[in-house]
Amino acid sequence: AQSVTQLDSQVPVFEEAPVELRCNYSSSVSVYLFWYVQYPNQGLQLLLKYLSGSTLVESINGFEAEFNKSQTSFHLRKPSVHISDTAEYFCAVSDVGSNYKLTFGKGTLLTVNP
Amino acid sequence: GAGVSQSPSNKVTEKGKDVELRCDPISGHTALYWYRQSLGQGLEFLIYFQGNSAPDKSGLPSDRFSAERTGGSVSTLTIQRTQQEDSAVYLCASSLGLAGADTQYFGPGTRLTVL
Numbered sequence: 133a134q135s136v137t138q139l140d141s142q143v144p145v146f147e148e149a150p151v152e153l154r155c156n157y158s159s160s161v162s163v164y165l166f167w168y169v170q171y172p173n174q175g176l177q178l179l180l181k182y183l184s185g186s187t188l189v190e191s192i193n194g195f196e197a198e199f200n201k202s203q204t205s206f207h208l209r210k211p212s213v214h215i216s217d218t219a220e221y222f223c224a225v226s227d228v229g230s231n232y233k234l235t236f237g238k239g240t241l242l243t244v245n246p
Numbered sequence: 247g248a249g250v251s252q253s254p255s256n257k258v259t260e261k262g263k264d265v266e267l268r269c270d271p272i273s274g275h276t277a278l279y280w281y282r283q284s285l286g287q288g289l290e291f292l293i294y295f296q297g298n299s300a301p302d303k304s305g306l307p308s309d310r311f312s313a314e315r316t317g318g319s320v321s322t323l324t325i326q327r328t329q330q331e332d333s334a335v336y337l338c339a340s341s342l343g344l345a346g347a348d349t350q351y352f353g354p355g356t357r358l359t360v361l
Contacts, residue, residue, distance in 0.1 A: 161264060162346040176337065176352040183347055222289060232347050233302060234288035 134159040136223050138237035145214055146245050153208040153240045155197075155223035162228040165206040167197055168236075171219045179221070182206065193217075218244045248272070250353035252338050258359045259328055267323040267356045271340030278321050279313035279341075279350060280305075280313060292336075295321060296343055327361045 139154040139182040157163065167179040180191040197208045206223060220241050224234040250268045259265050271278050280292040291305040295315045306312070310329075315321040325332055335357050339350040 166347075168352075175354045176339075178349050178351075181347065182350070224289075224348055229349075232277070232341070233291045233305075234281075234289075234350065234351075235291065235293050237283075238288040 134163070134225050134227065134235045136225055136235055136237035138165075138223055138240050140240050140244060141238065142241045142243070144243045145213055148212045149241065150211050151209065151213050151217075153221050153223075154241065155206045155237060157204050157206065157207065157225045158221070159204075159225060159227065163225045164176050164228060164232075165197075165199055166205075166224040166226075166234065167191075167195070167208050168222045168224060170222065170239075176222070179208075213242070213244045215244050215246060217242060250335075250338055250340050250351050252353040252356050253265030254356060255341055255354065256357045258361065261347075262327055262331060262360050264326045265328055265358065267325075267358070268335050269321045269323070269340075270354060271319060271321070271338070272351055273319075275340035275342055276318060277341045277343030277348075277350075278315060279339045280321070280323050281337040281339065282334045283337055283355070287334075289337070292323070310351065311340075325358075328358075330360045333360045 135158045137156045165182040168176045169179045180189045182199045190196045195210045220239045222239045223237040226232045253268045262299045273328045278295040294302040298319045310326045335355040337355045338353045342348045
């Protein structure tokens, strides 16, 4: 069985500050890793994903995440956040070779203040 | 093209009534998933379809929950004899269903409130 732990339920930061949203997972098999974002009153959108290859993956809006197999982590980072980054962020995993159903963490609410 | 659509967007029902939630996936997507998002439990997987078959129903919480998919397209999630703990946002997602972890595209959800 898989599990995903997002260590912080809420992260308040000031605009232009750096941010790290933490995600750890547990699985007995190899996994794919995802970050989804849910903006206020909107549906879930894929932010970035790790399937294989380079352990550092980037999104188009400046977020990046690094897969660390030894620490079973996939933390999300951004060097300088904007007000528009305010949203709930969900880390998720799926088993390689499975039907690719996603197991989600409970989410981290990122609030960017002016 | 159009994204995943779900109807109704909101549903209020009385305890004990049956409800049907509908999902229209992206055209050409063979894989379809139902998830549930609730305050206490976060996002939980319910069921997975590949075409019209459901090889993984492991997330359905009880036998009051069922789902079907017809024509490899529209899916309906049915909850019989609704209970207050069924109140949640029900999300549908679809993907190409090809080898590899292709992206799941989510619909806006149906907010179910059981009084």
